[in-house]
């Protein structure tokens with residue numbers, strides 16, 4: 253199967269999952285995760301109408317996306333990987349959405365840069381639902397206080413919550429936890445689900461899914 257066929261498969265799977273969950277068609281945004289793939293590998297996805305892309309490294313994204321966004325209108329770029337404060341300026345300039353707001357220091361750096369650049373990004377707080385020590389994200393119990401800090405002290409609008417469940421676990425309970433945290437804290441959107449579990453994520457209320465290898469092939 254080529255990229256267009258794989259992309260169509262993913263789109264159809266999402267449509268079916270929306271239908272099965274009794275959700276309106278088109279209620280889930282597909283974020284195509286293009287990390288490790290170069291501009292030439294990404295172009296066929298853009299030609300097939302894909303407009304929302306995710307990258308996990310600022311440096312890598314800066315090396316390929318400026319030429320791609322110059323070629324096509326309406327591309328939306330999302331940072332889904334950890335951000336270092338010394339890359340905040342570059343990230344704010346390049347991305348439309350940052351899904352990996354995961355600590356106070358980076359929330360402050362993003363707030364400062366948005367002000368400086370006069371640019372408002374859409375932001376997601378990453379929650380470490382599995383409390384994994386090697387994984388980024390705010391602990392579920394700390395999420396209400398962190399959201400309060402972002403909103404009240406830093407003046408940020410938090411559009412959604414994002415999580416990456418532990419690889420070896422059933423993702424359902426993690427998706428349910430993220431959904432509950434969002435509802436309890438007045439957060440609208442849920443970024444959850446990757447190639448292996450995006451159908452499950454749609455059933456649990458994902459408003460966007462981040463799908464890489466099922467579209468671009470293995471990395």
Ligand SMILES: *Cc1c(COP(=O)(O)O)cnc(C)c1O
Pocket residue numbers: 285287308332333416445446447448462463464465466
């Ligand atoms: C790489 C990555 C994805 C996509 O993973 P696939 O299994 O290839 O679909 C999704 N989310 C994050 C945060 C990633 O780093």
